[in-house]
Amino acid sequence: MNPQILFQNRRRFIRSLSFGAALFTVPGLFAEELVRTPSQTEGPFYPDHLPLDTDNDLIIVNDAVTPALGEITHLSGRILDARGEPIRNALVEIWQVDNQGVYLHSHSNDHDRRDKNFQGFGRFLTGSTGEYYFRTIKPVPYPGRTPHIHFALKMKGRDKWTTQCYIKGEPRNEKDGVYRNIVDPKARAAVAIDFAPIKASRIGELAARFDILLGFTPGV
Numbered sequence: 001m002n003p004q005i006l007f008q009n010r011r012r013f014i015r016s017l018s019f020g021a022a023l024f025t026v027p028g029l030f031a032e033e034l035v036r037t038p039s040q041t042e043g044p045f046y047p048d049h050l051p052l053d054t055d056n057d058l059i060i061v062n063d064a065v066t067p068a069l070g071e072i073t074h075l076s077g078r079i080l081d082a083r084g085e086p087i088r089n090a091l092v093e094i095w096q097v098d099n100q101g102v103y104l105h106s107h108s109n110d111h112d113r114r115d116k117n118f119q120g121f122g123r124f125l126t127g128s129t130g131e132y133y134f135r136t137i138k139p140v141p142y143p144g145r146t147p148h149i150h151f152a153l154k155m156k157g158r159d160k161w162t163t164q165c166y167i168k169g170e171p172r173n174e175k176d177g178v179y180r181n182i183v184d185p186k187a188r189a190a191v192a193i194d195f196a197p198i199k200a201s202r203i204g205e206l207a208a209r210f211d212i213l214l215g216f217t218p219g220v
């Protein structure tokens with residue numbers, strides 16, 4: 001091989017290595033700044049019969065014309081491993097009460113008052129960025145609990161992992177048994193998220209961001 005070409009190739013190789021190293025280092029630093037998301041109980045209301053529609057839009061069931069009641073929220077975040085790197089192919093499931101405080105579960109209180117236009121449950125499979133997205137409602141309280149959204153993560157070779165997120169600044173949080181079970185204040189703060197108005201929205205939609213940093217790396 002022409003030595004000049006070899007040199008160029010080698011230089012390109014070294015450049016790609018250092019670029020790779022930079023990519024590897026940055027998520028690691030990010031992980032140090034982030035707090036691990038605490039796991040929390042699944043609770044008793046994971047749907048006992050999954051709805052026919054299990055997509056990531058909980059506001060519209062199948063092709064219904066009428067949307068769910070409640071404050072529409074665009075809920076998104078990233079699923080990250082212990083090194084702060086995105087997890088691909090994680091199945092993210094959420095479930096929560098409708099705007100009347102009723103779960104999609106046969107043992108939920110006030111089951112006959114359930115909003116039939118709220119899907120109550122949704123799923124999203126992450127891609128290479130680890131990002132997930134749901135359109136849902138801002139959670140409301142029900143007897144005995146502060147507002148929250150349940151999350152379950154299903155990843156190959158791992159047991160199901162569950163947690164819950166809360167509304168930041170909601171006074172009921174401090175009286176909630178599950179929330180108070182999280183002892184570390186930083187971990188508590190990590191599950192209490194903002195539901196912020198979207199300025200451009202004419203119908204008062206909200207945006208909420210909940211990143212989940214796991215304490216393990218799937219497949220390792």
Ligand SMILES: [Fe+2]
Nearest residue numbers: 043045145150
């Ligand atoms: Fe719950």
